[in-house]
Amino acid sequence: MEFNSNVEYKKSVCPLDCPDSCGIIAKVVDGRVESLAGDPDHPYTQGFICRKMRRYPERVYSPDRILYPQVRIGKKGEGKFERISWPAALELLSEKLKKIVAQYGGEAILPYQYAGNMGVLNRNAGYGLYHKLGASRLIETICSAAAGKGWSMHYGDVPGSPPEVAADTDLIIAWGINVKVSNVHFWPFIAAARKQGARLVVIDPYRNETAQAADQYIQVQPGGDSALALGALKYLVETNRLDRKMLAEQTTDFATLEGYLQATPWEQFTSQSGLDKESIAAFARLLAAHPKTFIRIGIGLSRNSRGGMSVRAINALAAALGLFSGQEGQGVLLSSKAFSGDTDKLRFPELADTESRLVNMAHLGHALTALQPPVKLFFVYSCNPLSVAPDSSMVRQGLLRDDLFTVVHEQVMTPTARYADLLLPATTFLENKDLYTGYGHFFMGCVDKVIKPVGEARSNFDLFQDLARTMGFTDVPFMQTAEERLQQYVATMEGVPNGYVFNPDEFSGWVESTRKRTGEAVMRRWDTAFAFKVAAEEAATEGAPAIPCLLEADEFSDKDLCSRLPLKLITPPHMDLLNSTFGDLHRGKIGEVLIHPKDAALYEIADGAEVLLENNRGKCLRLAKVSEDTQEGLLVAEGLFWQTDKCPTAINELTSQKTTDVAAGPTFHESRVCISTKSIDYG
Ligand SMILES: Nc1nc2c(c(=O)[nH]1)N[C@H]1C(S)=C(S)[C@@H](COP(=O)(O)OP(=O)(O)OC[C@H]3O[C@@H](n4cnc5c(=O)[nH]c(N)nc54)[C@H](O)[C@@H]3O)O[C@H]1N2
Ligand SMILES: Nc1nc2c(c(=O)[nH]1)N[C@H]1C(S)=C(S)[C@@H](COP(=O)(O)OP(=O)(O)OC[C@H]3O[C@@H](n4cnc5c(=O)[nH]c(N)nc54)[C@H](O)[C@@H]3O)O[C@H]1N2
Ligand code: SF4
Ligand SMILES: [Mo]
Numbered sequence: 001m002e003f004n005s006n007v008e009y010k011k012s013v014c015p016l017d018c019p020d021s022c023g024i025i026a027k028v029v030d031g032r033v034e035s036l037a038g039d040p041d042h043p044y045t046q047g048f049i050c051r052k053m054r055r056y057p058e059r060v061y062s063p064d065r066i067l068y069p070q071v072r073i074g075k076k077g078e079g080k081f082e083r084i085s086w087p088a089a090l091e092l093l094s095e096k097l098k099k100i101v102a103q104y105g106g107e108a109i110l111p112y113q114y115a116g117n118m119g120v121l122n123r124n125a126g127y128g129l130y131h132k133l134g135a136s137r138l139i140e141t142i143c144s145a146a147a148g149k150g151w152s153m154h155y156g157d158v159p160g161s162p163p164e165v166a167a168d169t170d171l172i173i174a175w176g177i178n179v180k181v182s183n184v185h186f187w188p189f190i191a192a193a194r195k196q197g198a199r200l201v202v203i204d205p206y207r208n209e210t211a212q213a214a215d216q217y218i219q220v221q222p223g224g225d226s227a228l229a230l231g232a233l234k235y236l237v238e239t240n241r242l243d244r245k246m247l248a249e250q251t252t253d254f255a256t257l258e259g260y261l262q263a264t265p266w267e268q269f270t271s272q273s274g275l276d277k278e279s280i281a282a283f284a285r286l287l288a289a290h291p292k293t294f295i296r297i298g299i300g301l302s303r304n305s306r307g308g309m310s311v312r313a314i315n316a317l318a319a320a321l322g323l324f325s326g327q328e329g330q331g332v333l334l335s336s337k338a339f340s341g342d343t344d345k346l347r348f349p350e351l352a353d354t355e356s357r358l359v360n361m362a363h364l365g366h367a368l369t370a371l372q373p374p375v376k377l378f379f380v381y382s383c384n385p386l387s388v389a390p391d392s393s394m395v396r397q398g399l400l401r402d403d404l405f406t407v408v409h410e411q412v413m414t415p416t417a418r419y420a421d422l423l424l425p426a427t428t429f430l431e432n433k434d435l436y437t438g439y440g441h442f443f444m445g446c447v448d449k450v451i452k453p454v455g456e457a458r459s460n461f462d463l464f465q466d467l468a469r470t471m472g473f474t475d476v477p478f479m480q481t482a483e484e485r486l487q488q489y490v491a492t493m494e495g496v497p498n499g500y501v502f503n504p505d506e507f508s509g510w511v512e513s514t515r516k517r518t519g520e521a522v523m524r525r526w527d528t529a530f531a532f533k534v535a536a537e538e539a540a541t542e543g544a545p546a547i548p549c550l551l552e553a554d555e556f557s558d559k560d561l562c563s564r565l566p567l568k569l570i571t572p573p574h575m576d577l578l579n580s581t582f583g584d585l586h587r588g589k590i591g592e593v594l595i596h597p598k599d600a601a602l603y604e605i606a607d608g609a610e611v612l613l614e615n616n617r618g619k620c621l622r623l624a625k626v627s628e629d630t631q632e633g634l635l636v637a638e639g640l641f642w643q644t645d646k647c648p649t650a651i652n653e654l655t656s657q658k659t660t661d662v663a664a665g666p667t668f669h670e671s672r673v674c675i676s677t678k679s680i681d682y683g
Contacts, residue, residue: 012024017118110359124346142665153538167189170291175301176299227272252531365393365398570635571655580641
């Protein structure tokens with residue numbers, strides 16, 4: 001009972017890869033986390049957290065939690081391990097690393113990490129040691145590479161508009177983003193604007209939760225966003241609705257784009273977008289009639305072979321409408337870019353003797369099976385590649401290699417962890433200190449642990465410091481404390497208020513970025529004009545056209561595949577999962593796949609039936625949900641549910657290692673598949 005217990009309320013930050021980066025209050029009773037709630041003092045969180053994070057304490061004390069170091073005793077993938085001590089684990093790993101470097105060179109080590117923990121310290125913790133060992137360098141493309149590049153090509157480092165601006169706008173466009181699922185704290189601003197008469201328009205290939213709650217839903221073809229955005233711009237040009245004076249002041253090279261739009265026939269815009277000319281024109285008129293418009297661009301729309309171009313085209317439309325002017329109620333937000341610092345203070349590239357080879361994380365299947373010289377040690381932390389990387393049958397083949405030594409540092413027994421040769425227990429965010437900066441808003445916070453590590457869990461930072469020292473390295477970065485490293489990084493940060501004094505030993509408060517400005521010209525402040533045409537060299541480096549324009553799709557238009565695999569598949573986020581995190585709480589679930597009633601009739605699929613999705617890469621099972629929320633020819637499989645005993649393959653068996661038009665990101669939303677009710681025998 002509470003009056004007998006030691007109850008404390010401690011501040012923390014949600015560490016997940018979510019634009020909301022919530023301030024959290026943890027209720028700790030006798031040293032155990034009992035519940036998590038949103039911090040009412042956090043200006044963006046405003047006192048609530050999503051339903052998935054409310055279940056986080058279940059993960060902390062879950063029977064799936066990895067509590068101590070273990071070595072594999074069963075077959076790879078079987079998940080059978082034997083406990084060893086930390087000193088033994090560090091010794092074993094240190095010897096293994098030394099042997100591999102001596103025999104094959106550092107590049108035989110492939111690090112693999114992403115954003116299981118968004119804290120700046122722990123997210124980057126492995127880099128120093130990897131540099132020291134000359135390991136292969138991972139290019140972290142898996143999430144936002146294409147979207148980020150699409151933005152920066154025309155805009156440089158200009159931050160997105162503050163989300164708060166949307167509360168005072170007349171028109172909100174949620175473009176390729178499922179706000180009610182992946183950006184829930186933006187919803188209150190939408191609700192406030194709608195209360196004052198604003199309209200919400202959702203542009204998406206399927207009627208997602210946000211579209212269902214919107215005033216208008218525009219059903220675009222997947223990858224057809226450039227055609228919609230540029231078609232709208234063509235209409236605005238043709239009907240003389242643009243403010244030429246503003247264009248001359250705030251942008252450069254509009255004439256080049258204008259020439260392209262005039263020369264390109266309407267048919268190309270309608271066929272690629274899947275919308276008739278009148279629908280595109282009506283959208284353009286809606287925009288023109290609402291000078292106070294806020295466009296929230298999602299990352300989802302960039303995960304296809306034309307994804308970078310989609311962002312480029314939407315931004316071109318926004319710039320032509322003057323939405324970057326920073327006037328009241330106007331804005332465009334993809335990523336806030338609220339804070340940035342010198343990552344060398346976290347990653348220490350100076351420890352590397354040479355520039356080792358680069359490996360794109362979207363090509364993991366290739367890297368583990370075909371890359372020469374081969375990868376001999378695969379080191380995973382803060383990531384679950386077997387569930388999240390594309391073309392997972394190749395990833396699994398790689399993980400099964402007898403001559404590959406796999407190290408996984410994890411909190412729970414994920415599908416990837418089961419393939420480890422050495423399994424190491426990781427802390428959760430509640431058990432370690434870190435600094436978190438938001439990418440959907442403009443706040444950051446540094447928080448300490450709220451409970452002691454569970455079992456023998458160690459943070460990423462502690463693991464790599466301990467390992468480096470076990471290996472005998474005494475370079476300065478390996479001798480730092482967490483506080484020293486944070487202090488040195490924060491000293492380089494942009495966005496931190498003038499005169500701000502950072503004390504890593506105490507809660508930082510919710511610090512607001514100086515890059516956030518409302519009612520002020522974002523572009524003028526950054527002294528950057530929107531360049532409709534990018535420099536020839538940059539275009540050439542990216543292998544991309546210099547102006548936003550229409551591109552042909554890759555897999556979706558591939559005639560050979562179209563004839564064999566008639567359906568398109570996209571794989572967006574699920575409400576109850578954060579990528580594959582929380583898969584442990586939904587163990588045994590294979591997830592659903594939305595199919596249009598006409599396709600269901602054609603392929604004789606009943607609502608609720610277990611269906612087999614297949615293509616040239618792999619296969620997996622889902623439960624059919626027959627629904628008009630998707631379009632004819634398009635399957636939608638939400639969520640990276642874990643592999644199950646019955647179905648040891650999951651949705652990324654079907655996705656490909658092909659990459660986006662710019663920045664070589666993955667194309668999770670561009671797979672061709674077929675569907676049937678065949679049962680499968682996994683042997
Ligand atoms: N609940 C939940 N929240 C999450 C996540 C999660 O898995 N679950 N993931 C987190 C992560 S890692 C990230 S990066 C962020 C953002 O995660 P993203 O995966 O970028 O999700 P959204 O930005 O919501 O975009 C998804 C929407 O884009 C749509 N979409 C797909 N292809 C196209 C297209 O070609 N055109 C258009 N117009 N729309 C398209 C999908 O149908 C879906 O409605 O969310 C984070 N938040
Ligand atoms: N088909 C398809 N695939 C996708 C996507 C999609 O939309 N469709 N989305 C993609 C996107 S946007 C992203 S960002 C990636 C994300 O891919 P991942 O970065 O792998 O993200 P999660 O699935 O959340 O898995 C993170 C893992 O890190 C562990 N972890 C958390 N904190 C720590 C820590 O402090 N230390 C250690 N050692 N481990 C920790 C968690 O337990 C969890 O298992 O997935 C991508 N994959
Ligand atoms: S997942 Fe997103 S919405 Fe949920 S608590 Fe974390 S930051 Fe907030
Ligand atoms: Mo992501």
